[in-house]
Structures are given as structure tokens and as C-alpha cells.
Amino acid sequence: MGDRQKKIRVLLLAWLGLMGFYLIWNGMQILQENGWEKGKLIAAEAYAKVGREAAAFFLPSAEYEEGDEQWMQGLTASLQEQLPFLAFLDSENGKTVILEDDSTNQAIIEENERMIRQRLEEENRKKAAEQENQQAAEQNDSQEGQTASESPEGSQSGQTASGSQDSGQNGQTASGSQDSGQSGQMASGSQDSSQNGQDVQETSGTSRWQDQLQPTAEIPLESLQNYDYLLNEFFVVDPNTTTDSSQINVEELMGRDMTLEKDSGQPQILIYHTHSQEEFVDSVAGDVNTTVIGVGEHLAQILRDEYGYQVIHNTDTFDLVDGQLDRSKAYNYAEPVITQILNENPSIEIVIDLHRDGVDESKHLVTEVNGKPTAQVMFFNGLSRTAMNGNLDYLPNPYIEDNLAFSFQLEYLAKQYFPDYTRCIYLKGYRYNLHVRPRSLLLEVGAQTNTVEEAMNAMEPFAWLLNRVLQGG
Secondary structure (H helix, E strand, C coil): CCCHHHHHHHHHHHHHHHHHHHHHHHHHHHHHHHHHHHHHHHHHHHHHHCCCHHHHHCCHHHHHCCCCCCHHHHHHHHHHCCCCCCHHHHHHCCCCCCCCCCCHHHHHHHHHHHHHHHHHHHHHHHHHHHHHHHHHHHHHHHCCCCCCCCCCHHHHHCCCCCCCCCCCCCCCCCCCCCCCHHHCEEEEEECCCHHHHHCCCCCHHHHHHHCCCCCCCCCCCCHHCCCCHHHHHHHHECCCCCCCCCCCCCHHHHEEEEEEECCCCCCCCEEECCCCEECCCCCCCCCHEHHHHHHHHHHHHHHHHHCEEEEEEECCCCCCEECCECCCCCHHHHHHHHHHHHHHHCCCCCEEEEEEEEECCCCCEEEEEEEEECCCCCEECCCCCCCCCEEEECCCCEEEEEEEEHHHHHHHHHHHCCCCCCCEEEEEEEEECCCCEEEEEEEEEEEEECCCHHHHHHHHHHHHHHHHHHCCC
């Protein structure tokens, strides 16, 4: 082989190498921009084009007249025998390579992101609802040394029509109950009540006790201008939520009008129990009068008889499922029932969800008020915000600031008249159905270590505080 031929061969090989590198580089660019699936289609189209060009160059006699299909079929079969790769080209025949432009690609990406975001929000919403119910259940049950009693008999609860003269009678069972055999609704207006086995103190005696009340501690509002002092003295912030001085400041908390124009002709206060099976240390199994329901009815009667309010006391059960204690969805079950009551009674402006707390068995939350052993109480507020996820837009509560102001004004008054009566205002994430009214309240009365008597006694100072705040005292 001459020198000239060697040079030509070297140049040809170099040219082929450059072409190969160019093709590989362009192929990688196409794959990166369009993905492997589109790259395969592009490669197949290129493969087919190379085959057609090769056939035209090496088999020029393979040309045929359009319409001569039988001859073409024979030729195709012959070519496939000689050139097997054409069989692959035939299988790819008819496929069209479609490359989206930039705007189409962007639209696809945005749509995928939207769908993923919706799915994540839905999952977070379900998870948050489960956590809210689970944490509420754990708060009340994790430290209890007893098992909640079985369902009380339906004859122990019911609904007395508004205006009844004897609220001890049973009536129609309220709708929405998870266990209709033991739920009901006691309506307002009773003037003569047996208060489910608990004797109400005589009006004259209660009035004298009220008249003698004087503040035992002065708390000037000026002393509460300091955020840290205000937070530490009145609030406890759960680790799962956050707050700041824009939300907790004395001007905002005391500046909101919580007063109510009393109208004895229509219901204005609703009391209910998300966890109706909560009991006390000496509760009698099967007797709702010795559970939080009995405490709620005692409060309702004091508000009716001593202060002249119409009160609806709902005794529906939300924490029993098929006869078994289950608080995982109690707030979910309660919400539509409470909403229905409020829709049917738009005059109701005060909503109280009455609980008892769950604490270590060594703790006894008791003080003395008016010479009586009295369970300490705690106000509980949900902020619809967690430390991890921030504001929970799927648990909206337009009344968070009103809820806080309502709790604070009660707590502020209590610290002056009954210094050891209230424990704190506990702040936590989630919502706890406090969004139903601006003046919604979640009240924890004692704990499982308190007696029924202590819990009942706690309702007298609370009713006095509530009336004072509502009347602007």
C-alpha cells in the first residue's frame, strides 16, 4: 500500500471518528432534552432514514412504480432476508416523533407540580386531622389510671324542650349522635330543676356569696405590657405550636369586646362535650351525672337559675364507636352536630366544650373557693398553627384572636378574685372546633384524679366569671 493510500485511509478514519463523536454528542443532547422515550423514537427515525439511504445507494434497482404493491412485497421480503435490520424498521413504521415546544413542556411540568401539591395538601389535611384527634385523646387518656366506663343508659339523658319547667324529664334524642341510645340535648329555660341529682344552692345564698366577693389580688394592665411576663404568667405554649407578641399582647386581648346583651327569651349559651365519657376518681359506672356531662348540666343550671341565661346543654356522644371508647375522630363527629345546633339557634353566641384533663396519678388539681374543695380549671386554645408546618390553612379559624381574648379576660378576672382557681391558658396547634363562634371556649375542669364534688364546685366560680365578662364587669 502506497503512502498516498495510507494518508487517505488515515484521513478517512479520522473523518469517520469525528462524525461518530459528533453523532454521539448530539444523541446525548437529544436524550437530555427530551428524555429516553423520545430519544428512542428519534433514534428509530434516524435508523430508518439511514436504511433508506443505504438501500437507495447500494440497491438502485430496488426502485418500483407506485401502485405495484405485489412486486414491492416480494422485494421487501427479499431485502429483509439480505438485510435483517429492515425488519425492525418495518415494526417502527407509522410511528411519528412528536417533540413538545418549550411552552408545552412548561405547562406539563406546572400541571404535574399542581397535582403533586394537591395530593400532598390532602395527605397533610388528613394527617393533621388524625393528629389533632389523637393528641386530644392522648392528652386525656395517656396518663389515666382507669378505663372509661361503659355507655350509660339512654334513660339518663335526653332533650327537654325549651321553656320546660322540669329539666329532669327526658325527651327527644338529638340528631347526629354516634350512639343514639345514650345521647340527647337538654334545652334551656328551666326554672325548677333537679339538676340530675345535684342540688343547686339557693338563689339568696348564692347572691350573698356573690355580693361579698372582693378582688384578693390587683394586676394592673400596665404590668402586662412586657410580652415575656404576660406569656409566662398567663399562658403555656405547647412545643407543637408557636406564638409571638403580635398575637399575645394585652391591648389586643383586653381590647376586644366580649360583652353580651342578655336575652332570656332565646338560647344564648351552648354547652357540649367532645369527650363525653370523661370521668372522675369517684364516678359511678353507668351514671352520666357523675361524668363531665353531669358537671355540664350543673353549670347550665347555675347559668339559668342564678344568672337568667337560656342554655342548651347537648349530651350527644362523640367518643364512643360501636360501644367502644374511641376519641380518634371525636372532633370530626362533633363538628356537624354543633354546627346544626348553631344553625337552628342563631341566637347562641357562647359555645363551651367542657372536658376534664388527664394528668399523672400523683397530681390533685384542687383549691378552695368559698370554703369548698374546688377543682382547678384550665382554658385551652388552638392556634391552627404548628411549629413544623406553620399556619394550617386547611383548618381555618377566623376567630383565633377572639377565642384568645375570651379566654384571657376570664383568666385575668379569675387571677384577681380566685388566684389559685385557674391553671393557665394552654396554647396548642390545630383547631379543636373553636372556629364555630368568636366566643368559643374549651374548658378543662380538674382531671381524673379529682372527685365529682370538686368538679361540681368548680362551676360556681366559673359561672360567676363568665357572667362578669359577658356583662362587662
